[in-house]
Amino acid sequence: MLRIESIGKTYKTGARALAGISLDVNEAEIVAVVGGSGCGKSTLLRLIAGLDHATLGRIQVDGDVITAPHPAVGIVFQEPRLFAWLNVEQNIGFALADLPRAEREQRVATVLRRIGLTEHAKRWPRELSGGQAQRIALARALVAQPRVLLLDEPFSALDAFTRADLQDHLLALWADYRPTLLLVTHDIEEALVLADRVVVMQPRPGRIAAVLKVNAARPRDPTTREFETLKREILGLLGHTRHAHAVAAE
Amino acid sequence: MSATDGIVPLNLAPASARRSGSSSTRLALLGLVLPVGLALVWEAVVALGWVQGRLMPPPSVIFTTLANLSSHGDLWFHAQATLARVAAGFALGVAAGTALGVLAGGSVLARALLDPTLQGLRAIPSIAWVPLFILWLGIFETSKVALIAVGVAFPIYLGTLGAIQAVDRKVIEVGRSFRLSKWQLARRILLPAVLPHYVVALRSGLGLGWMFVVAAEFMGASEGLGYLLVDGQQLGKPAQIVAAILIFAVLGKATDALLVAATTPFLRWQDTVGEADPNGAGG
Numbered sequence: 001m002l003r004i005e006s007i008g009k010t011y012k013t014g015a016r017a018l019a020g021i022s023l024d025v026n027e028a029e030i031v032a033v034v035g036g037s038g039c040g041k042s043t044l045l046r047l048i049a050g051l052d053h054a055t056l057g058r059i060q061v062d063g064d065v066i067t068a069p070h071p072a073v074g075i076v077f078q079e080p081r082l083f084a085w086l087n088v089e090q091n092i093g094f095a096l097a098d099l100p101r102a103e104r105e106q107r108v109a110t111v112l113r114r115i116g117l118t119e120h121a122k123r124w125p126r127e128l129s130g131g132q133a134q135r136i137a138l139a140r141a142l143v144a145q146p147r148v149l150l151l152d153e154p155f156s157a158l159d160a161f162t163r164a165d166l167q168d169h170l171l172a173l174w175a176d177y178r179p180t181l182l183l184v185t186h187d188i189e190e191a192l193v194l195a196d197r198v199v200v201m202q203p204r205p206g207r208i209a210a211v212l213k214v215n216a217a218r219p220r221d222p223t224t225r226e227f228e229t230l231k232r233e234i235l236g237l238l239g240h241t242r243h244a245h246a247v248a249a250e
Numbered sequence: 251m252s253a254t255d256g257i258v259p260l261n262l263a264p265a266s267a268r269r270s271g272s273s274s275t276r277l278a279l280l281g282l283v284l285p286v287g288l289a290l291v292w293e294a295v296v297a298l299g300w301v302q303g304r305l306m307p308p309p310s311v312i313f314t315t316l317a318n319l320s321s322h323g324d325l326w327f328h329a330q331a332t333l334a335r336v337a338a339g340f341a342l343g344v345a346a347g348t349a350l351g352v353l354a355g356g357s358v359l360a361r362a363l364l365d366p367t368l369q370g371l372r373a374i375p376s377i378a379w380v381p382l383f384i385l386w387l388g389i390f391e392t393s394k395v396a397l398i399a400v401g402v403a404f405p406i407y408l409g410t411l412g413a414i415q416a417v418d419r420k421v422i423e424v425g426r427s428f429r430l431s432k433w434q435l436a437r438r439i440l441l442p443a444v445l446p447h448y449v450v451a452l453r454s455g456l457g458l459g460w461m462f463v464v465a466a467e468f469m470g471a472s473e474g475l476g477y478l479l480v481d482g483q484q485l486g487k488p489a490q491i492v493a494a495i496l497i498f499a500v501l502g503k504a505t506d507a508l509l510v511a512a513t514t515p516f517l518r519w520q521d522t523v524g525e526a527d528p529n530g531a532g533g
Contacts, residue, residue, distance in 0.1 A: 049427055051426060051427065068429075069428070071429060081424045084520075085442040085445075086519075094438075095428045097438075
């Protein structure tokens with residue numbers, strides 16, 4: 001349903017951010033994109049979101065070619081980017097302004113309950129912790145019921161406990177709304193815990209080095225042998241051979 | 251903040267609030283000590299005959315003057331004239347400054363076109379326009395209002411432009427990802443994001459409005475608080491001058507407080523100093 005066809009992106013400066021990226025993502029699939037900084041993974045996400053334009057190739061969602069932000073595509077950024085002048089429920093309902101009031105309130109209440117922040121409905125964003133704010137950002141993107149949700153390193157600014165908590169919330173919300181998820185992350189473990197497939201990218205120019213399938217059932221145990229093997233393989237692809245050996249030796 | 255606020259036992263909150271409330275009142279009262287003390291000393295020194303108090307009348311004389319002025323209706327008549335000028339000049343200045351600020355903030359081309367000229371004009375001390383305004387617009391109301399408007403417009407222009415430029419592009423991007431139209435983007439994101447800075451600009455504009463109304467009334471007025479100042483100087487009535495100054499202070503402060511009160515409901519979301527959060531954000 002999300003089809004990326006030989007995408008290339010060259011900046012005006014001549015720097016090649018992406019070259020020959022092709023990927024098909026299925027309905028309700030979770031795909032993680034990993035890679036070092038500068039491999040163009042965030043750029044790819046911005047192209048799919050319609051916030052930026054590719055110089056080559058095209059991206060389709062359900063057959064629509066993406067040229068601008070598309071109603072079926074939502075995005076969550078690394079920072080919560082909440083609207084400081086709106087309280088929690090107004091933030092979540094932001095994209096539902098055209099709905100009748102009753103339906104909007106009902107949808108917002110449902111997702112608030114799901115992320116466990118019902119009693120925070122009237123709070124201002126400045127009164128929230130980082131993890132709470134990012135949960136609201138997730139909810140804000142999901143109540144619009146996008147068919148594809150893009151996540152740009154959404155948990156990278158959080159501490160390890162909060163991150164694990166947010167990953168659980170993400171999977172729960174995904175089970176409710178069943179969007180296709182494309183998650184950009186630099187955390188290999190996060191990719192392996194969440195994704196059906198992991199896309200490994202390499203830099204200069206940003207390209208896909210490999211696509212690995214993760215078959216284990218969720219919730220996943222990151223201490224299994226299969227998990228370790230995949231992790232080592234990805235580290236190797238990313239050029240961390242020394243680290244890969246270290247993992248192998250353990 | 252969530253961690254510490256969560257730990258504070260709820261039953262302690264009112265007590266600590268009361269304590270900090272009374273201490274802030276005490277601090278506010280401390281600010282009265284100096285002016286009231288000086289006034290009393292001056293009153294005593296004049297009453298004891300140590301100084302004449304002709305050029306700097308004691309508080310009792312000033313209050314008598316104020317009472318006389320207000321009982322004859324003069325005070326309200328002059329204050330009204332001044333208020334009307336400030337209101338008209340402020341309104342025009344805000345309209346012009348905001349319109350130019352929005353243009354320059356909204357489009358790179360408009361900024362390149364307008365900003366250098368406006369910055370150049372801003373470098374001219376506003377009072378320098380007075381002779382020209384009198385030649386162009388005559389000596390009556392129009393030239394006075396024009397001077398005030400010019401004085402008000404520049405801080406509003408700068409404030410509006412700066413506020414628009416300071417809006418977080420990342421938050422605008424969220425609006426774009428939700429496919430807001432240009433108009434929706436302006437109304438639902440830019441406007442609320444700009445408001446806090448804009449209110450600050452309005453307040454400094456209003457302050458300048460009060461400054462320039464005095465200059466405007468100095469250039470020949472037959473009514474207004476500035477006229478009371480000039481009249482007091484020419485006829486040697488220092489009490490009247492001080493009385494007019496006091497009225498300026500009161501009106502300036504009152505209009506500023508009015509502006510703040512009118513805009514506070516829209517800015518409740520802002521972090522304000524000393525605002526206690528009774529429940530804490532929780533985990």
